[in-house]
Amino acid sequence: MAESALKVFPMRLTPGMELRTSLQDFVREKGLKAPFVMTCCGSVTKITLRFAQKPDGGINDIKTFNEHFEITSLVGTFSSELLEGCECHLHITLGRADGSTLSGHLVGDAIIFTTAEVVLGECTDAVFTREFDEATGFDELVVKPRKD
Template sequence: MSGFRYKEYKQGRRFILKIIPGESLVECITQFALTENIHYAVILSAVGSVRDVCLRGIKSGAKLPITPARVNTHLLEGPLELLSLTGNIVPDETNTPDCHLHIMAGKSSCDVIGGHLFDARVFATCEIVLTELVVEGVERHHSTSGGIPTIYFNEE
């Protein structure tokens, strides 16, 4: 199979995580993973509200690799309703948890925005349901063809 790669995993521990107002979403998730010795995980759901959101959208017509010139970075003061947070935690080359997250958030006008999340501050609350994945041989590395960090599977 040349079009895709995969690894089977088992479900590990399951957590409900509450992040308090003012905290960095990405820093808290990363610190939680370090504290609980979580190497791999998936975000199942997240609700709450956020402010000071920094996210990225790929420009229309962009080609690979993704470079800073081919993306728009947006800074949104908020507050915004956190409608969805999806993503995963996979260790990077230094075995540090790396969060790859995408966000959907609602403005007071009910317009919805979304993209790759760099970070955000929790406004009133953030409630996350997270599942640990039990798997080996997966790491996140920078992809020269894609231009961004992506998961790689160690061949056995």
């Protein structure tokens, strides 16, 4: 798949909403087949992250943080199987009050503090799925042409 037309979905999430769940719900409601995060900024008061794969192949660490963070970046894709409950693949970078950052795979519990201004895009000529990749040991993104 070389190129695709694009649809854009701007939105604002409000205090108390859970970021990941809210985005997954939106994708399901709209029936999006190849959605991805274009941009996001805002703030959270709690978040659960999974950290990078350990070089020895060991279990990834998962940790919940209860502090105020600025969302400085959110990137990732949602597969079409999301309509059937499949997970999304989101990475987030957060800023702390002292200027340091924290980043990882967004697992959940990302509770919006003041706002989350999100723009989702959808490749209208594609379908995103996930298939097991023996080389990585994970379900990885597969891009297919849309047939509908």
